[in-house]
Amino acid sequence: MPALDFSVPLPAGLPGPGGAVGGARGRLLAGLVRWPNLLIMLLSLALVRAGLLLPGQAGALLAPRFGLLVLSALLVAAAGYIINDYYDVKIDAINRPSRLVVGRVVRRRTAMLAHLVLSGTGVALAAFLSPLLGGVTLGAALLLWGYSARFKRVALVGNVSIGTLTAALVLLPELQLRTGNEVVWRYALAAFLLTVVREIVKDVEDMRGDDQHGCRTLPLVLGVARTKWVAGFFLACLVVLTGGAVAWLAVHGPWPLAAWLGALVLLPLGALARLLVLADRRRHFRQLSTWCKGIMLAGVLSMALAGGLG
Numbered sequence: 001m002p003a004l005d006f007s008v009p010l011p012a013g014l015p016g017p018g019g020a021v022g023g024a025r026g027r028l029l030a031g032l033v034r035w036p037n038l039l040i041m042l043l044s045l046a047l048v049r050a051g052l053l054l055p056g057q058a059g060a061l062l063a064p065r066f067g068l069l070v071l072s073a074l075l076v077a078a079a080g081y082i083i084n085d086y087y088d089v090k091i092d093a094i095n096r097p098s099r100l101v102v103g104r105v106v107r108r109r110t111a112m113l114a115h116l117v118l119s120g121t122g123v124a125l126a127a128f129l130s131p132l133l134g135g136v137t138l139g140a141a142l143l144l145w146g147y148s149a150r151f152k153r154v155a156l157v158g159n160v161s162i163g164t165l166t167a168a169l170v171l172l173p174e175l176q177l178r179t180g181n182e183v184v185w186r187y188a189l190a191a192f193l194l195t196v197v198r199e200i201v202k203d204v205e206d207m208r209g210d211d212q213h214g215c216r217t218l219p220l221v222l223g224v225a226r227t228k229w230v231a232g233f234f235l236a237c238l239v240v241l242t243g244g245a246v247a248w249l250a251v252h253g254p255w256p257l258a259a260w261l262g263a264l265v266l267l268p269l270g271a272l273a274r275l276l277v278l279a280d281r282r283r284h285f286r287q288l289s290t291w292c293k294g295i296m297l298a299g300v301l302s303m304a305l306a307g308g309l310g
Helices: 022-032 035-053 064-087 089-095 108-129 131-149 157-177 182-205 207-212 218-222 224-252 255-278 282-305
Strands: none
Touching: 022 064, 035 064, 035 157, 035 182, 035 282, 064 108, 064 131, 064 157, 108 131, 131 157, 157 182, 182 207, 182 218, 182 224, 182 282, 207 218, 218 224, 224 255, 255 282
């Protein structure tokens, strides 16, 4: 269930499959599963449970069943990153050559086996917790496969797929506890909208490699100018959602959350909208992607201030 991409480039001059040894190979494998992204997912799950659903409850994060839920989600997410790189070897060789691991450090057959083992284990753990969690996790694993194999190459379908997976990650603790907390669903909607914006921006950034391999992403179908309008629509929806939340919190509290969302989410969203209007080069869209990461992180951290809502 991937959310953000905080991954870092791999060092140049790497050996072919099987050639990396020791600590270097371990670092490359960690890069394959995007360990910084997994840490952000872990933080998100922890803050949803402790910040939104069970605020002030000692041991909220120590429950064994929650630990299994987190492990399940991270295993499926790691498997998703692996299968994505498996299908994107040729495209990544153009768009992100410094991050190429599958086929360069890890054999494709090994990558596929790792994906199947991690996905299967993650789904089995979720199914052990409850049929609902098992079904959601299985759906996420299948959607990740479909996204990597086909959906990401279809205009808007891939963007919405990743947005849905990000929202599902936010909802997992609520689906486990079933508290009826509406705030979690609002956070999930915000995560969906911002993720779709970022995925559209990334499609513009990756046009060159995508075009050479027959992808029909939004900018290749509509052109960059019209694609910016589509991204702007989702961004406008997010601004309305966030602005409404800030206005309500300014009246009803808690004040620290209102100030946090206003200063670190709503204002940056305005800046993001301005940058989107002005963007016309690849580096501009790379900057937009970085802004989306920062806003998403600020939104995740705001959950620590949202206890008692919903």
